[in-house]
Amino acid sequence: MWQQLYAELKDKGFMVVAVAEESRGADHARPWIEQASSDYWQLIDTEHRLEDLYNLVNVPQAIWIDEQGRIVRPPETAGSTDHFRRMDLETRTMSPEDQAERQAARQAYLDAVRAWVDTGKHALSADATRAGLPKVTPAIAEARARFRLGVWLRTHGNTVEGDRQMNEASSLHPDSWSLWRQAADLDEVGKASGMEFWKRVKALGDQPYYPPPKL
């Protein structure tokens, strides 16, 4: 997904780390990774540790980190848009206008990454970065622990209790699409983008599924 960007910028002290939030494990992610034939890091995160550490709620989200290891942009949507919400569910296609807008938004995001690498543009001040960080609440912290236990129970054969823990995790942190969709996917591949998913997306109303980055 990021190979072209990486190839273009790698000689300018730039690295891409792509993390698969994939509780089914490396073998499940392998076909996508092999197809991407990328030479940046492709890591497997079966426990969704990165989401715990960085308080993430969906994929794809990105964090920009500078040469000193400092966060210069908080977690935000990485190139995706909400145009998919208007797609024709029968044919799974978007209107040409929506496709063009979606492509333009993605391009604008990639251009922002290029500008950051070239000139430092779009790196936020410490205060602005902090202001963009979503707060971890005690409910979110509990959701992470329940999710961790749920994944462990599932991988050790206790599906029923594992599911119960994961469902509780999702209720405690309803803003996290990752918790809900990962649990749905573990239940059955494809379920994460099935009828229940669309019902949940519809219930968002005017709220974004992919909040646009504030570039």
Add this chain to the structure above:
Amino acid sequence: MTVVLTPTEQFDVEARDGLWMAAVDAERVTGWTLKPEGMCRAELCVPLPASVTNGTEVDVEAFWKKLGAPVIASEARDVWALGAPADERNAALEGLQAPDFTLPDIDGTPRSLSQLRGKKVFLATWASW
């Protein structure tokens, strides 16, 4: 044996009555050391009431809750998850130093964010679902 899951590790420990365990195991699992002042990590000590330690063992469930952090047990109380305290996560992020992590690549080679110091890093998630 009781399984204790922390955000990054898994421990198999001898525990009784929930998460009562030897101080040495409590240290292994939590990173906090039992001292006369309480449970200590670096310069910081959290005093423990007599109901949470008997001098050689610690009730890790009670201690962890005292830190304001989640403790979740399986129905059979043989697998426990100790979550990170929300305050600790927020403080780490607000410090703006990107939290380090180590995760395997597709071949199982562990990779750490800290290995990339000196580069601009675009850290992005994805999933098949």
